[in-house]
Amino acid sequence: MDxxxxxxxxxxxxxxxxxLFASGRRASRRFAAGVAxxxxxxxxxxxxxxxxxxxxxxxxxxxxxLGPWFAAGTVGAxxxxxxxxxxxxxxVMVAGVGSLILxxxxxxxxxxxxxxxxxxxxxxxxxxxxxxxxxxxADDLLLLFVGWEGVGVCSxxxxxxxxxxxxxxxxxxxxxxxxxxxxxxxxLALALLLGALGPRATLRIPDLQxxxxxxxxxLGGGAATVVGLLxxxxxxxxxxxxxxxxxxPDAMAGPTPVSALIHAATMxxxxxxxxxxxxxxxxxxxxxxxxxxxxxxxxxxxxxxxALFPHDLKRVLAYSTISQLGLxxxxxxxxxxxxAYFHLLTHAFFKALLFLAAGSVLHALxxxxxxxxxxxxxxxxxxxxxxxxxxxxxxxxxxxxxxFFSKDAVLFAALAAEPTALGAAGFPLPVLLWxxxxxxxxxxxxxxxxxxxxxxxxxxxxxxxxGESGPVLVAPLVVLAALALAGGVLDLPSWxxxxxxxxxxxxxxxxxxxxxxxxxxxxxxxxxxLALASLAVMAGAWRLWGTGGRGAAAIKALLPSTAAxxxxxxxxxxxxxxxxxxxxxxxxxxxAVRVEDAGVQRLAPGAAALLRAAGTWNGRVLQRGxxxxxxxxxxxxxxxxxxxxxxx
Amino acid sequence: MSSIGxxxxxxxSLVLFTLGVVGVLVRRNLLVVFMCLELMLNAVxxxxxxxxxARVDMDGQVxxxxxxxxxxAEVAVGLALLILLFRTRRxxxxxxxxxxxx
Numbered sequence: 001m002d003x004x005x006x007x008x009x010x011x012x013x014x015x016x017x018x019x020l021f022a023s024g025r026r027a028s029r030r031f032a033a034g035v036a037x038x039x040x041x042x043x044x045x046x047x048x049x050x051x052x053x054x055x056x057x058x059x060x061x062x063x064x065x066l067g068p069w070f071a072a073g074t075v076g077a078x079x080x081x082x083x084x085x086x087x088x089x090x091x092v093m094v095a096g097v098g099s100l101i102l103x104x105x106x107x108x109x110x111x112x113x114x115x116x117x118x119x120x121x122x123x124x125x126x127x128x129x130x131x132x133x134x135x136x137x138a139d140d141l142l143l144l145f146v147g148w149e150g151v152g153v154c155s156x157x158x159x160x161x162x163x164x165x166x167x168x169x170x171x172x173x174x175x176x177x178x179x180x181x182x183x184x185x186x187x188l189a190l191a192l193l194l195g196a197l198g199p200r201a202t203l204r205i206p207d208l209q210x211x212x213x214x215x216x217x218x219l220g221g222g223a224a225t226v227v228g229l230l231x232x233x234x235x236x237x238x239x240x241x242x243x244x245x246x247x248x249p250d251a252m253a254g255p256t257p258v259s260a261l262i263h264a265a266t267m268x269x270x271x272x273x274x275x276x277x278x279x280x281x282x283x284x285x286x287x288x289x290x291x292x293x294x295x296x297x298x299x300x301x302x303x304x305x306x307a308l309f310p311h312d313l314k315r316v317l318a319y320s321t322i323s324q325l326g327l328x329x330x331x332x333x334x335x336x337x338x339x340a341y342f343h344l345l346t347h348a349f350f351k352a353l354l355f356l357a358a359g360s361v362l363h364a365l366x367x368x369x370x371x372x373x374x375x376x377x378x379x380x381x382x383x384x385x386x387x388x389x390x391x392x393x394x395x396x397x398x399x400x401x402x403x404f405f406s407k408d409a410v411l412f413a414a415l416a417a418e419p420t421a422l423g424a425a426g427f428p429l430p431v432l433l434w435x436x437x438x439x440x441x442x443x444x445x446x447x448x449x450x451x452x453x454x455x456x457x458x459x460x461x462x463x464x465x466x467g468e469s470g471p472v473l474v475a476p477l478v479v480l481a482a483l484a485l486a487g488g489v490l491d492l493p494s495w496x497x498x499x500x501x502x503x504x505x506x507x508x509x510x511x512x513x514x515x516x517x518x519x520x521x522x523x524x525x526x527x528x529x530l531a532l533a534s535l536a537v538m539a540g541a542w543r544l545w546g547t548g549g550r551g552a553a554a555i556k557a558l559l560p561s562t563a564a565x566x567x568x569x570x571x572x573x574x575x576x577x578x579x580x581x582x583x584x585x586x587x588x589x590x591x592a593v594r595v596e597d598a599g600v601q602r603l604a605p606g607a608a609a610l611l612r613a614a615g616t617w618n619g620r621v622l623q624r625g626x627x628x629x630x631x632x633x634x635x636x637x638x639x640x641x642x643x644x645x646x647x648x
Numbered sequence: 649m650s651s652i653g654x655x656x657x658x659x660x661s662l663v664l665f666t667l668g669v670v671g672v673l674v675r676r677n678l679l680v681v682f683m684c685l686e687l688m689l690n691a692v693x694x695x696x697x698x699x700x701x702a703r704v705d706m707d708g709q710v711x712x713x714x715x716x717x718x719x720x721a722e723v724a725v726g727l728a729l730l731i732l733l734f735r736t737r738r739x740x741x742x743x744x745x746x747x748x749x750x
Contacts, residue, residue, distance in 0.1 A: 625748035627681075631672050 006050065006064035006081045009091060009137060010147075012043045013098075014130035020123035027119035033106035036122035040102050040129055044095035047133075051088040055506065060084070063139065070142060075194055075201050082139035082206075085506045086341070090136045090273070093345055097265045097352050098129045100476040104356050105257040107472030108363055121161055125261065128154035132266050136273065141190055141203040144277070148186065148238070151267045152179045158262060159254040171253035178247040182237015186274070189230035193281075196223045209280045219284055228281060228288030231274060232295065239271025240322045241299045241329060246573055248322055252314040256359030259314060264321050264355050265348040272328045272344060279337050279512050293333025293414070297436040300326030302570070304443030308450065308555070309567040312369045313358050316451055320395070321351055323440055327410050330437050334430055336413030337511035342491045342503050343406035350394035350403055350484035353477065357388040360473050361455065364466035371451065376460035381468045385456045387477035392452050394484040396445040396538070399531050402487030408527040409493065411437050415526065438530065445534040449541030458546070495524035657698030665691035678733070678740040682726055689719045 016039030020032055054060045066079040083091070102125055109121060131150025138144035153176075160172030193208075194201045196219050200211050212218065219227065235241070240248035251263050262268070275282060275292065282288050300323045307319035324347050331340030361377060361384060362369060378385030394401040397408065414434040468474070491501030504513070544554055556563045565571065664687055671684030693712045700708025734740055 623748070625746040627678075627742045627745065628673060628676070631681075635669055635673060 003062050003064040004066075005046065006062060006083055006137065007066070008046050009043055009050070009081070009095070010130040010134040012039045012046070012130075013126040013133065015039060017123045017127035017130060020119045020126065023119050025116040025119065029106070029109065029115065029118045032118040032122040033102065033109075036126045037099060037102040037106065039126055040095060040099040043129065043133065044092070044099050047088065047091040047095045050083045051085070051092050054083050054085050054088045074199065075203065077142035077203055078140050079143060080139045080204070081134075081137040081143075083137060084510055086276075086510045087137050089345070089503075089507065091133055093348055094129065094132050094136060094266050097348055097480075098125075098132075098261060100479055101257050101261040101265075101352060101356065102126075104260075104359065104473060104476040105255075107470055108257055108359055109255065117161065121158070121255070124154050124157040124161075125258070128158070128262060128267070132270070135270055139205055141205065141208075144274075145186065145190070148270060148274075149183065151262070151270060152176060152183070152238075155179070155251070155262050155267055158258040159251045161255055161258065162253075165253075168253040171247075171250040175247040175251045178244050179237045182234045182244050182271075185230040185233035185237070189227050189234065192223065192227050192230065193219075196227070205277060212280060212284070216284055219281075224281065224284035225287050228285050229291060231278060231281065232288065232292055235271030235275050235329075236295060237271065238274070239268050239325050239329070241271070241295050241326060242302065245299060245303065245322050246576060249310075249315050249318045249569070252312070252318050256314065256355060256362055259318070260352045260355035260359065263318065264351040268321060268325060269328070269344050269348065272325065272332065272340065275329075275332050276337055276341060276511060279332070282332070283335075283512060289333050289335065291333070293330050293430070293433050296326045296329025296331070296333055297414075297433040297440075298326070299323070300330060300440035301436045301443070302326075304440045304447065305566055306569055307443070307447040309563070311372055313361070313371050313374070313451065313455065314355075314369060316371075316447060317351070317354055317358060320354075320444065320447065321347075323444065324351065324395070327407065327437055327440065330414055330433060331410035334414045334417035334433070336410060336417070336513065338491070338504050338508040338513045339406070339409035339413045341507060341511065342501075343403075343410050345490060345503075346394070346402035346406040346484070346487040349480060349487045350391045350401075353387060353480035353484045354391040354395065356473075356477055356480065357384050357391060360384040360387075360469045360477065361466075363469055363473065365462060365464060368462060368464070371454045373462040374455045374460070375458045375462075376456070377466065378456040380460070380466050383468055383474045384477065387474075387481045388452070388456060390481040390484055392448050394487070396448055396534050397441065397531055398534070399528070400488070402484055402490075404527065404531065405488035405491065405493060407441055408523070408530065409491065411441065411530065412523050412526055438533075441530060442533055442537050445537040446541050449538045450545050453541065453545040493523060493527070495520050495527075654698055654702040657701075658695060661691045661695040661698065663691075664688075664694065676742045678730060678742055678745070681742070682730065686719065686723065689715060 013036075016035050019035055020027060023031070050062060053062060062083040064081045068076040069079045070077040102122070105122070105125065109118065114121075128151060131147045131154060133147075135144055135147025135151060138147055156172045156176040158172075159175050160169045163169045163172070190203070194203070197208075197211060198218075200218070202208055202211060216224075233244075237244045248263060248268065252259055254263070282292065303319045303322035303326060307316050307323060310316050310319070324343070328340045328343055328347070331337070331343060360381065361374070364377075364381060364384075365374070368374070378389075390401070394403040397404040411434060414430055414437055417430040417434075489502075491503035492498045493501065668684045668686075668688030668691060671687065672681050675681050675684065693715050696708040696712040696715070698708075700706065700712075730740065733745075737745065739745070
């Protein structure tokens, strides 16, 4: 295939976005959704074609180079996209899940009062897809950064889509600002990388890998650790990990398809994606790998605990996303990048499914988000209920479902990780991280069971009469349910009898992973033990929240202060408020009073009056419109010139 | 003919140029100002021709011809503007023409 065709991947959704932004408030929902979904489907076609082309032979790589677009000194940034099995499969996932969610949005965003916003909504969704595909396919780190910032902007646009509600606009701002804090880490990491490499500086990812492979000493003396930690910091922003995860639960203020696309399936994986693409930089420093794994395990556990308490359906799913992304980071940190990528893909399927099923529920309940006023919806919405059940079984790792294989791959890799490399750098032993990951997996079963029991089973506690959603909403659910069910075939484990899974053999080498050793029976035993433990947790959840269960009250009675602490989201927002937001506000108000009011406001009028006086003199005295005056000035000027010539 | 040197020519040119400058600066009738402008151009032409003869060089003569061509065009445009101005404003007195005054 012609390699420049690769540019149509971000180009098609970008064109859709431009058409929609130009069409403005007149665009109907039908037109806007049609353009946006059409562009996404075309991109999906190109992505699938590209993936097939990259799989045609080992090492097949399609590079589309449009030449330099930015140069500073010896470093030039090229507008270059590259597709290999890793980036192409990710592009297929982004375009595929994006198309499904856009199709769902066509039915979801049907509030007639919302009509003027339709073009804005679908244009931003398409712009997001374009940025995400750019981020995924970019072969140059500066181009990747363009996509990185693009998805951040679209996230802001879409979280605050219903901006007339101040809380929504505030949530969008918070997401943007917290992300920007992480972005600073990426900028610093790139700058340090360029500085450390000196004359061999490059931002092309393959070139960077070659340079560092030839001479790892270039990033010696702790530079590799600093760069790696900065990259990790950048990733914690986009992928909502400790310490920068607080924006994601608030981001649920956006429309539910936005939460599904951006805040579950795609954008939040950008941080993990950055670490996957730059795995060879992380590998230079055991301390960085240890930090990535520790952050991941801690986040998985902490977010799993927080997910037990919210009454907002989407907020529970948001914490669940943070927790699953933590498992991703754990996988990357213990050197199982392929397993992490596997979990990234399956998580995209089942979390998009769960969010869209939640969207179907919210649509039927007229945006009632409180699970205390739900219940018994499985009977009233059988298709949505079945889809949610498939997503539930996938995320808790029920044997045979996609999450079973991917979560097991990550956790088993943590168990099998080389303990010395991490322990030497002063990080907790992998077995501790593994235990935290397993606990997070069991917490997943607990909080997801709570959702399932409170939303879909039991007695309906609301006062509206909800019915099943229409086919436009249900059809994407069915497709995603099939993917969540069967996603495991992407990388079947060896104990099932395959030689090596598809991802492990085709993508693994690109991520620096060796094709995994056969652990056979041991891995099978671990996977089944984890599944059994999850089942036991589900049974416990049934007792807590099932018919007649006392649920939250029982937990509160057991550990009153801990439960209150977790229900208050660990008071992390308050902590950040105290150490960052309030000092900044105090500084700003001090500047406003002391500098602005006392200084600038007094000086500025004087300066303005001076300027006005100068203007008046110029206008009244010089520009009188009297021709002989002008002639006199010209003559005087000419005289001065003649004098100067005579003197010089 | 050849007895006249460069200096007398330049002196005449200087006198004519000075008359032109003073006329442009002090006269208030636009037509007279215009004529004084032409006087300055011709003073310069005279200097050009004088230099050309003294240096036995054709460049000055070429420059003089060039100035004449430009001056002819300038007169054509300038007089047309002047007539239009008089038709609309009924005056060519510069003290009355100060629409652009600040």
